[in-house]
Amino acid sequence: MDRREALACLADDPDDVYNRRMFGLVPTTIVLVLSIVTYGLRIYCRRKTGQGVKWDDILMGIGTVISFEPAICEYLLLANGLGHHICHVPADQSKRFAVISFALQRANQPALACIKLSILLFYLRIFSSERWLRWAAYANMAYTICWAISTWIVNLTVCTPIAFYYDHTIPGGKCKNQVISGTANGALSLLGDVCILVLPLPVIWKLKINTRRKIALCGVFLLGCL
Secondary structure: OOHHHHHHOOOOOOOOHHHHHHHHHHHHHHHHHHHHHHHHHHHHHHHHOOOOOOHHHHHHHHHHHHOHHHHHHHHHHHHOOOOOOHHHOOHHHHHHHHHHHHHHOOOHHHHHHHHHHHHHHHHHHHOOOOHHHHHHHHHHHHHHHHHHHHHHHHHHOOEEOHHHHOOOOOOOOEEOOHHHHHHHHHHHHHHHHHHHHHOOHHHHHOOOOOHHHHHHHHHHHHHHHO
16 A cells, blocks of 8 residues: 555545435446447438538547447456545455546547537538638647647656556656646646537628527537537
């Protein structure tokens, strides 16, 4: 047991393990099922209307498949002590827990990047007549790719050597401040999300329809902020 685990044992023992574990199990399962169903409906509608599968559909599918990895890791974490007090988790499970936590973070950026790029390709397809929007979408795509690669590398190398992330018995190992890197990653991701969400709004507002419909359309495109 390292120093962090020893200090954690001084904390109060959680008295409601079942609810704590359900808090991880239920949302993960709901989101996983919804992502599969919504993507399936998307492809079904494409084929039903005879439009065929586009590149934005393919990228969304890739992002959906990659996102299965964090969900699987969440289930494995639950099987290895998630929700239990650290003092009640056997040493071998604690090691597996750390390895699974490390693996969980490897898929976040690739999955999000595919989903964001899919949305931008969708914009390029339906707003192709707007030159400024095309350039803005390309710029956002470049930003998204750079963000995904850089943050993936930073997260991978936050500890030196890399294995020190899940094995603190390695002599001479050290980790950078993960709070700072995590906050920076979240802020950069949020910036890209905001740019993607607001990108089509000026085009929608120029449409020759009444204000109520404009607001409704803007609301549909802004659903992504949820």
